[in-house]
Amino acid sequence: MPIPTPASQRRLPWLALATLLVLIGTSTRVEADVDPLASWNEGPAKRTIVEFVKATTTQGSPDFVPPAQRIATFDQDGTLWVEHPMYSQVMYCLDRVPAVVRAKPELANVEPFKTVLSGDREAIAKLPKEDLIQILAATLTGMSVDEFGAEARKWLDTAKDPRWKRPYPELTYLPMQEVLEYLRQNGYQTYIVTGGGQDFVRVYSEKSYGIPPEQVVGTAGGTKYGYDANGVPFLTKEPKLLLNDNDAGKPEGIHLMIGRRPIAAFGNSTGDQQMLEYTKASAGRRLAMLVLHDDAKREYAYGPAQGLPPTHVGALTQALYDQAAKQGWVVISMKDDWKRIFAFDEE
């Protein structure tokens, strides 16, 4: 039995609770007024998201999903932020080449480093995939994980996208930020599942998307544990691929890193096909969505789904577009479905 509280202690809580009541009354009304997807135009894409969230989170709904199983996965490049004309991480690696050559001057006259140092954008854009992999290995491995994090952070704070003249982390899509937040408000865990480097994306995921490092799954290399001259342990990034988090690597990476199948997944290219299939294949109400880049004016238009040539970055092919229609994935048109694209766009 609870010990009776003295009257003098009882008064204050009543006052506090009266205040609380006013606040509850206010906040309920505020919530009802605010549209969590304010940057979305009304239409099938927005409606699909809202109905999915209501169906899976309303107690008693036949599609109700317990909070622990509310896992939503998001591709990053082209789904959460700009990927055109080149992935930001590739820009980072190219920008790091001079420092790598300063440390190893013998590379200055060796390809592909020579071409990158020349600054000839056209020649750089034409480098074959093998050369690109060589540049990635040289610029992303061989240092400690702490050194890598510090370098990447510095670049992300200063480097600017050539079109918008803004740091890359500002080029996230406002409507997708709203989806992330809306899902989290409804008890979902939001994961990034990216073909990009896991260590790279983890540097800014918390600040850019509110997603902590442990909820970023990406292409990952091995590390090696060792000790410095003072016996202090540290991890070195090794040029050894553990997980290629593209295509079939996405569901495989989800199993490895999360261990549960998502019930909602968002992508924009052929690299996301298997993640979306895998998400839709389990029993129950599931959500699969594809972002279509069809807004040449406000962002970019690319990919065979619109009769445009494929780019070196992933794109929405006609086959994927057809699969979406067949399997009930919903295509998001940037042009039609998004009222604003970036937070810095005028309202």
Add this chain to the structure above:
Amino acid sequence: MPIPTPASQRRLPWLALATLLVLIGTSTRVEADVDPLASWNEGPAKRTIVEFVKATTTQGSPDFVPPAQRIATFDQDGTLWVEHPMYSQVMYCLDRVPAVVRAKPELANVEPFKTVLSGDREAIAKLPKEDLIQILAATLTGMSVDEFGAEARKWLDTAKDPRWKRPYPELTYLPMQEVLEYLRQNGYQTYIVTGGGQDFVRVYSEKSYGIPPEQVVGTAGGTKYGYDANGVPFLTKEPKLLLNDNDAGKPEGIHLMIGRRPIAAFGNSTGDQQMLEYTKASAGRRLAMLVLHDDAKREYAYGPAQGLPPTHVGALTQALYDQAAKQGWVVISMKDDWKRIFAFDEE
């Protein structure tokens, strides 16, 4: 300005709040009375845990750690549950051998399957490591991840430890369960970082420890994405090692799967050395603890730290014991520090 609430709607909340007040008053008193580490005897180990949690979670403390960085990692076998005389997962694999041989009868006369089928415990215990690995590969891979989960769940519900005659998931240490809960109550994320199979531990981690699958890091094999005859995608467990989550593999696995360095770590054997070093090596107040199995009566006593022979399971060596003293890791004596060992022990 908030719209005034009609009087009829205002009455109910006041009643609810009056009830709430009584509940708040009650629960505050209950909390103050309850010792979160009730199964621990007073002593340096208990004191170290409580002081660490207070120092890292009290606003304004010089050792305060923001919630997002409160990561605690726990070895499983011998740290959270019984590992002697054989890891539960090895018991699972041995128990699975008859089913494997039923599917492939030609294995019946091939070693090491022949020995396992003989039921000769002494001979089985003497099988060399290579044979054990062959048994693990045959019993843990080659099926879909869903089939594996269903089989493991069935075994965990029915198989019993030969000494206590109870299902293995009941053989968790109550004092460590209290530490897990106490840390979580104080904003910590609690991870299992085990040399055991990640997929295996994830089957029962939520039910046994309140730890969801995505917070289990373990020895992990690859999976392969494919489609069944109806075109439905599924993942097959492959006999391909991605992460050997022992020794240096523990900090490497932590980097891969969590991406942050823990600030508290618990282990019991040489396999945990690097995880504890890595945890202690970063700046700030850090906690590293080792469970010493010195209670032959209530559990087991083994390992060179007590002048006993090493076992085939990981053990606390003299070198690790010395390192603990030198680097400020705290050794937990099961005999002296734990009032009760299992939840089923009498109070």
